[in-house]
Amino acid sequence: MQSNLVRDDFASGTNWLTPKAWNAIPKFETEAPGDATSEGYDWFYTQVAHTKDWFFVRYHQTSGFAGDLQYTLFDTDSNDETGWLGPSNTLAIGADRVLSGASLKDAAWNHLEWTPWNNVTDVNGAVDIMAAIPRSQMNGATAFNFVNYIRGASGNDWYPNAANNFPGDYFRYETGVFDTTTALGRTWSIIEPTHRDNPNVKSEIVGTPTTMTFNGVYQTSVDFAAVTPLTPVVGTKVSYDLQLTHEPRDNDGGGSFGTWTAEALGAFTSSASDPSDALLVSTRVGARPFDGPATRIIHERPGDLDESEATSSSLANNPLTDGVQIEWYFKSETTIEISVFSKDGSTLLGPKYTDTISNINDIKGFRLNLFDSEQTMTISEFNVAVVVPTLDGDFNGDGYVDAKDLNDPTLGWKARFGVDLDGEDFLVWQRNFGAGTPPAAATVAAVPEPSTALLALMGIVGAVRISRQRRLALGDLA
Known part of the structure; x- marks a missing residue:
């Protein structure tokens, strides 16, 4: 069973059409060689990933290109008694959807939609086939069982091998986030990606009662994130301390040391369990360096494509030696007042910033992320409280503005x-x-x-x- 949530930029342009873009995504079990068709078609492995709008599949075969004789069979309702049951009614799953070449078909093999699709042959003659399937065409499935096979002139190659021998064998994919950790007195759903060129090097989120530490890995190419359920009301104040390290570390195992950090941010999201970048509701607030170890505290609105100083608003230059204190205060159902202080809370770093959101009821969680980084982010003093709104100018809170x-x-x-x-x-x-x-x-x-x-x-x-x-x-x- 796997769940591989990827950033939206994986789906943009031609990224997902390139085999290298898949290097950080786990493979389903590699099939042993030796059961190729007479044409030499031999399935090797399959990978699956998703965003909120797409399922992506990549499959690798060791020789030749079978074109539309190469299939992925999806059981979208996880019921092995419904759907297409295979050429001899012995399929291990009930296939409700069939991907044949670039054609997505239903259980009766009627064409539904042409999918974006590509094939690439490597230097050894092996073939990679990559396709993107709209989730809107997958019966609303958030999980599915699947098998693959190649149809030859005088035989088929099934993946896994027992896929056509009921009850047989199959693979399972789910869109939920399975890893969780307890930190700061809360439960967090987490994504811990691996280095895209060295799967043995994995990022890590470590939770304790008082801290949550993100030990990052450079070139994961995937968000390294955590989300916790949180439903604010007007008057809710969320605050925490954020600290980043800047010491060089060789986290890719290749002897290359780095000293930069990218996108250490927090934001509110519309999901209590999915750390996807695409589900953000509020501006993202945190830190990103621009010149060497110098770090700027920034806020960045959702939808900013160029994650640079040009689209980020700098609140202050601060090397984050001791970290900063970040505070979110819900002034109304559509506005959040954001403040960034020095670690001890005594100095406001730049002006307060008012973020306009769609509606407070759209928020279901709070998300932290560290993207593509060799460094460590530590969150502490995470507090959620409801502050009773007071009159403007009523600094002592007695309900009356006076001397x-x-x-x-x-x-x-x-x-x-x-x-x-x-x-x-x-x-x-x-x-x-x-x-x-x-x-x-x-x-x-x-x-x-x-x-x-x-x-x-x-x-x-x-x-x-x-x-x-x-x-x-x-x-x-x-």
Whole structure:
């Protein structure tokens, strides 16, 4: 049984039509040679992969090209008593779909659709056949049993060998993600791809009660990802610490050391169990380096094709020596406020960013991924909490915007200025002064005139805003 979820870019262009693109995808059991047809047609192995829209198959035969005499038989309802039962009614499965050359057929062998298709002959004369099957033509199947065979003039080669000897033998493929780990007090469905040229080198996700570590492998060409069920409501705040290493490591086993990391990101998704890149609902937020060890904290909207600085928005230059703290806050059913802080949470790295999503009800999970990387990503302090929405400017949370929100020694604007509040928050407080319901013992006061102290504070605010603009401008040039 296998499940090989691949990135959407596997399906784009001519990627899947090239045998090398399949190197990271596991093979079903290789058939022993010696049972070829009289023409020399001898099945060797089959590979299967999927995205949310496609099933991909690649099969390799050791000699010759059989054209449309080469078949993949699919049992989409996993019922061996329905569908086509083979040329002698002894098939190990009941075939509801038949791939004959480039033609996808039903159980009665009626043509349904022409599939994208290609064949490539290697230097040894062996043939690779690759086809892409629309999932919409597969009876809604999320799993299927299958067998292969080549029809010769005086005999057939079946794969597996007992495929036409009921109850026989067959292979099974499912679209679910089978590997899971427990980390950070949650269950995660995970994908751990192998190096595309060295299957013995495999990526690894290690979970503990307090951390989740992604030990990456360069040139997997597949997302290295984990997703956990999460259904937010308005007021939900999700936060965690993200840390990346930059030491060189030889993870491909070929003596080539690297020091770069690619696409260490988090995002909300429409699936609680499928880490597919195509199911993302929100902007992706995380880290990607551009020049050597220098790393930028970035946010990137779904659908960005060129994963580069041109389509990513840089929040700050930061080498991530100690990591960063990332916070998502659901302000409404369609907006998420995203903040990236220093590891201790004391410094906001760049401005807060508001992400617009379709609807909060579309979110079923939270996904982390590290793509095609030799480095290590560690997630810790993963917290999910619902924060009761408060009035804008009500910094002390008593339900009323008044002078206490300016002067409270712990929660007031003065005490938190430069930590998580700034000059814009002061202006919000000033505009909303008097909003809400006063505490029973409070005395209603008029909006204060700008006293000397407040004028001084506003001067500080102006200076801070100018200073911030200069720092951001310099950061954008870095």
